[in-house]
Amino acid sequence: MSGPTRRIFILRTGQLSLGLALGAAGPQSAWATPDMMKQLVDEITGGKPMTKGRVTLDLPPLVDNGNTVPMTVSVDSPMTDDNYVKVIHVVNEKNPQPDVITCTMGPRCGRASFATRIKLADSQKITAIAEMSDGSFWFDNADVIVTLAACLEDIL
Amino acid sequence: MARALVNVPAKAKRGEIIEIKALISHPMESGFRVGTNGKIIQRDIVQTFTCTYNGEEVFKARYSPAIAANPFISFSTRATDSGEIVLTWRGDNGFEAVETKQITVE
Numbered sequence: 001m002s003g004p005t006r007r008i009f010i011l012r013t014g015q016l017s018l019g020l021a022l023g024a025a026g027p028q029s030a031w032a033t034p035d036m037m038k039q040l041v042d043e044i045t046g047g048k049p050m051t052k053g054r055v056t057l058d059l060p061p062l063v064d065n066g067n068t069v070p071m072t073v074s075v076d077s078p079m080t081d082d083n084y085v086k087v088i089h090v091v092n093e094k095n096p097q098p099d100v101i102t103c104t105m106g107p108r109c110g111r112a113s114f115a116t117r118i119k120l121a122d123s124q125k126i127t128a129i130a131e132m133s134d135g136s137f138w139f140d141n142a143d144v145i146v147t148l149a150a151c152l153e154d155i156l
Numbered sequence: 157m158a159r160a161l162v163n164v165p166a167k168a169k170r171g172e173i174i175e176i177k178a179l180i181s182h183p184m185e186s187g188f189r190v191g192t193n194g195k196i197i198q199r200d201i202v203q204t205f206t207c208t209y210n211g212e213e214v215f216k217a218r219y220s221p222a223i224a225a226n227p228f229i230s231f232s233t234r235a236t237d238s239g240e241i242v243l244t245w246r247g248d249n250g251f252e253a254v255e256t257k258q259i260t261v262e
Contacts, residue, residue: 068224095222096188103231104216108209110173110234114217117224119186150186150224 032098037091037127040098044089044129045137055140057090057128066120066150073103074113075130075138085112087131094122119150158182162243164257168235176207176215177230178243180253186221202227202247210239219247235261 041050058072077085084107090100103114112130120126123145130138163177180202187199199221207215214233227245238261245253 092222096186097220097222099220100222101220102218104218105231106214108212108214108234108236109232111232113232114215115228115230116217117228119222119224 032093032095034093037093037098040091041127041129044091044131048135048137050129050137050139052139052141054138055088055128055130057126057140057142059126059142059144061142061144063120063144063146063148065148066122066146067148068117069120069144069146070115071118071126072113072115073128074111077112077130077132079107079110079112081107082133084109084133085130086133088112088114089129089131090118090126091129092120092124092126094124095119096121100126120144120146121149122146158245158251158253160243160245160253160255162255162257164241164259166258167260167262170235170261172235173232174235174259175230175232176241176243177228178205178255179226179228180245181226182245182247182251184219184221184223184225184227188221200248200251202245202251204244204246205229206244207231207233208242208244209233210237235259237261 054076056074059069063069073088075085085105088103091098092100100118101116105112126142126144128140158181160180165174168174182202183200185197185200189197191197201221202219205217206213215231217229238259241257241259243255
């Protein structure tokens with residue numbers, strides 16, 4: 001007698017959790033998605049291929065507080081007049097908007113790197129893309145686990 | 157006028173790469189948070205940061221709401237001549253802050 005009821009119970013809970021998952025996906029669609037990030041990346045590169053390397057994206061792998069996350073991006077480049085980094089873009093998958101920061105630099109910078117602090121709304125993948133003076137694109141990814149998310153908290 | 161903390165070396169050798177650090181007090185309200193009245197708090201962010209060295213633009217950043225409150229930025233530039241380093245922040249609701257630092261290059 002306990003067999004079938006247990007089976008039904010498991011089935012029902014399965015259906016319920018599926019329903020909850022679908023329901024939860026609804027309001028999230030207003031946020032950035034990996035597809036939106038892909039679209040933004042295509043806009044940045046203009047459809048040109050990107051190569052992994054030369055860029056170093058430094059983010060802590062585990063973040064306690066998503067409201068301030070230290071981030072350093074550096075690009076391996078001699079920064080001479082004919083070989084330098086033009087722009088560094090940082091994009092994300094799951095914040096409300098896919099863009100984070102866009103830095104325009106030039107040979108006057110001497111070193112192609114910058115540091116700042118960012119907000120992260122969820123555990124996600126961050127990508128830094130560097131556009132070189134010769135028109136090539138290089139990138140680096142960082143996976144981050146966020147325990148306290150930014151953007152979600154209400155003011156009480 | 158927002159309070160800004162800027163760190164630029166006062167002296168540098170010619171051709172040396174110097175690091176500039178800048179911090180400004182700003183709430184960087186993302187425009188995605190809900191206030192006590194249940195309404196979305198309007199976005200109020202710093203949109204751009206620029207650095208000019210003797211009038212020539214050396215570094216520029218475009219911020220999104222994903223930049224943390226009191227935005228901090230650190231970058232480098234090559235010390236070419238003695239002169240003025242001007243840092244400018246511009247943002248929503250007509251926000252503007254300008255910091256000027258002198259540098260002596262030997």
